[in-house]
Amino acid sequence: MLNTAHLRIHFSARITAFRTPKLVSPTLPSKVAARCSHHAAHYDGPSPTIAVIGSGPAGFYTAQKVMREIKGTKVDMYEQLPVPFGLVRFGVAPDHPEVKNCQDTFGDVAASPEYTFIGNVNLGHDLPLPLLAKHYDAIVFAYGASKDRKLGLEGEDKPHIYSARAFVGWYNGLPEYRNLNPDLTAGETAVVVGQGNVALDVARTLLSKLEHLNKTDITEYAIQALSRSTIKHVHVVGRRGPMQAAFTIKELRELLQLDDVNFKPVPDELFPKDLKSLPRPRRRLMELLKKGSPTKENASKSWSLDFLLSPQSLTWSSSESDKLEGVMFSKTRLEQPDSPESKVTNTDERQLISTSTLFRSIGYKSEAIPGMQELGADFDERNGTIRHDGIGRVVSLDTRKGDKASLYCSGWVKRGPTGVIASTMTDAFQTAEAIVEDWKKTFDSPRPSRGGWKGVQADAQALKLPLRPVHWSNWQNIDQVEKAVGAERGKPREKFGDVDEMLKASGVSD
Numbered sequence: 001m002l003n004t005a006h007l008r009i010h011f012s013a014r015i016t017a018f019r020t021p022k023l024v025s026p027t028l029p030s031k032v033a034a035r036c037s038h039h040a041a042h043y044d045g046p047s048p049t050i051a052v053i054g055s056g057p058a059g060f061y062t063a064q065k066v067m068r069e070i071k072g073t074k075v076d077m078y079e080q081l082p083v084p085f086g087l088v089r090f091g092v093a094p095d096h097p098e099v100k101n102c103q104d105t106f107g108d109v110a111a112s113p114e115y116t117f118i119g120n121v122n123l124g125h126d127l128p129l130p131l132l133a134k135h136y137d138a139i140v141f142a143y144g145a146s147k148d149r150k151l152g153l154e155g156e157d158k159p160h161i162y163s164a165r166a167f168v169g170w171y172n173g174l175p176e177y178r179n180l181n182p183d184l185t186a187g188e189t190a191v192v193v194g195q196g197n198v199a200l201d202v203a204r205t206l207l208s209k210l211e212h213l214n215k216t217d218i219t220e221y222a223i224q225a226l227s228r229s230t231i232k233h234v235h236v237v238g239r240r241g242p243m244q245a246a247f248t249i250k251e252l253r254e255l256l257q258l259d260d261v262n263f264k265p266v267p268d269e270l271f272p273k274d275l276k277s278l279p280r281p282r283r284r285l286m287e288l289l290k291k292g293s294p295t296k297e298n299a300s301k302s303w304s305l306d307f308l309l310s311p312q313s314l315t316w317s318s319s320e321s322d323k324l325e326g327v328m329f330s331k332t333r334l335e336q337p338d339s340p341e342s343k344v345t346n347t348d349e350r351q352l353i354s355t356s357t358l359f360r361s362i363g364y365k366s367e368a369i370p371g372m373q374e375l376g377a378d379f380d381e382r383n384g385t386i387r388h389d390g391i392g393r394v395v396s397l398d399t400r401k402g403d404k405a406s407l408y409c410s411g412w413v414k415r416g417p418t419g420v421i422a423s424t425m426t427d428a429f430q431t432a433e434a435i436v437e438d439w440k441k442t443f444d445s446p447r448p449s450r451g452g453w454k455g456v457q458a459d460a461q462a463l464k465l466p467l468r469p470v471h472w473s474n475w476q477n478i479d480q481v482e483k484a485v486g487a488e489r490g491k492p493r494e495k496f497g498d499v500d501e502m503l504k505a506s507g508v509s510d
């Protein structure tokens with residue numbers, strides 16, 4: 001087993017091959033100056049050329065900080081889709097436009113002449129990852145979580161069962177799910193398994209009035225499908241209790257305040273006896289849950305939070321084997337009901353919730369990119385994260401030569417698929433600090449000059465790889481068309497849900 005100290009020593013040993021700097025102070029010997037400049041606010045040495053894989057918050061915030069700290073840093077940001085921003089575009093709920101303001105900051109980063117957006121290039125598939133190594137000083141894995149966790153129930157892939165990732169991606173225009181076409185007309189009840197904020201996004205979308213959603217950037221085809229929906233009640237089901245729920249107060253309040261939607265009160269006995277002694281955020285959440293929402297006369301829809309239920313099996317119609325009829329849950333018992341960290345065990349008692357439609361919302365999942373291991377990155381399959389030193393330096397046991405890039409990770413692929421944009425930013429800044437620190441510490445050793453995207457492109461051409469990169473100006477073309485079509489429909493934008501349509505609008509030639 002390697003400990004962190006070991007890994008650090010190993011890491012700094014392998015990154016001693018950076019380029020010779022221009023020193024901040026010409027009077028100091030290079031090594032001393034290097035040490036001083038490491039702590040100095042102003043650094044005037046050479047700058048690295050960095051590949052960032054992924055254009056979500058982790059990629060942009062890492063790029064922003066390194067570019068700020070080391071003037072002249074070149075960032076080539078690779079993105080598998082022709083459009084940037086990751087989950088800010090394809091995850092964040094359409095009725096949360098204010099959350100998407102971070103895109104302005106990302107636009108400022110992209111406006112730098114040192115920044116290049118290389119969209120429509122899926123690293124590890126369109127372009128072999130190891131090909132990047134000799135063209136960059138550092139590679140940052142910031143590619144998020146492109147899969148989701150499964151319940152492991154038999155029949156989970158049958159019709160009318162959707163992952164929240166697919167459903168959210170579908171209503172937000174993610175090309176992968178353009179053809180999901182969820183049938184929301186199978187019955188009047190839906191079950192969402194999981195009690196995180198994504199589960200509440202799914203429930204809110206199913207229950208919101210269309211005249212409210214119509215004004216958002218939700219896709220037109222989603223509006224059409226939602227307008228046909230027959231779903232009237234949504235159960236949001238958790239295996240633990242209110243004290244362990246993963247959702248946050250703002251998202252709960254939004255659901256409680258929905259027009260024309262009632263909330264089924266949570267049984268009193270599920271709350272801790274003494275709410276006053278709880279830390280303030282949990283206390284406020286419990287108080288709001290306990291209060292619920294006043295019953296709205298003649299409300300046409302409703303929802304409930306169903307606690308202490310763990311899914312065991314799916315039940316099917318006796319006449320149609322693919323027709324979902326319900327989810328059988330095991331009632332659970334908490335070891336310490338008042339502790340947010342409480343463990344839970346299943347009991348023998350069962351509870352059936354009849355439903356025609358099921359959404360699983362139990363978390364996203366990252367995967368390794370093909371070629372990572374060849375570069376020295378180690379993917380932890382169990383946790384779905386890249387192994388690193390705790391800060392974002394990627395662990396490797398190989399002895400590095402001067403023609404290899406250092407490796408870092410940032411965001412959900414580093415920490416796992418939890419955390420809001422603000423925490424992803426903090427995490428990305430930490431990775432950026434590691435990059436800056438390593439660069440400044442070791443810049444006095446010679447290192448081959450790096451060609452960045454130009455070098456990669458030349459190699460790709462030699463290998464006859466059919467790349468069709470989308471650059472920032474091409475994205476701006478897509479952006480303009482989306483906004484113009486949206487304006488005609490009274491919404492901020494109408495997203496393209498198809499890569500070919502995006503490419504057409506981008507102005508990129510065939």
Ligand SMILES: Cc1cc2nc3c(=O)[nH]c(=O)nc-3n(C[C@H](O)[C@H](O)[C@H](O)COP(=O)(O)OP(=O)(O)OC[C@H]3O[C@@H](n4cnc5c(N)ncnc54)[C@H](O)[C@@H]3O)c2cc1C
Pocket residue numbers: 053054055056057058059078079080081084085086087088090091092093096099121122123124142143144145146168198201364369410411412413418419420421422424
């Ligand atoms: C449904 C949902 C709603 C959310 N709502 C909110 C909210 O309202 N407020 C909030 O603060 N936070 C919200 N979050 C959390 C927030 O979105 C995340 O914290 C953040 O997006 C994580 O950033 P990331 O850069 O690590 O990953 P991502 O945002 O997923 O970005 C990763 C990028 O990498 C790209 N990529 C993947 N593989 C490759 C490859 N092989 N080659 C090239 N590119 C690749 C992806 O296409 C993507 O663009 C939400 C999350 C979800 C799932």
Ligand SMILES: NC(=O)c1ccc[n+]([C@@H]2O[C@H](COP(=O)([O-])OP(=O)(O)OC[C@H]3O[C@@H](n4cnc5c(N)ncnc54)[C@H](OP(=O)(O)O)[C@@H]3O)[C@@H](O)[C@H]2O)c1
Pocket residue numbers: 151193194195196197198199201238239240244245246247251310311361362363364417418419420
């Ligand atoms: N508006 C916003 O700010 C917003 C919106 C959406 C998402 N986000 C953020 O994005 C991140 C991801 O959200 P998320 O909702 O996908 O994940 P999450 O917050 O981790 O919630 C996952 C939920 O799934 C449950 N779960 C996990 N495995 C299960 C299983 N096998 N059986 C039953 N239940 C299971 C968890 O219960 P246990 O706790 O018992 O494991 C938990 O309730 C979060 O940090 C979230 O806050 C923020």
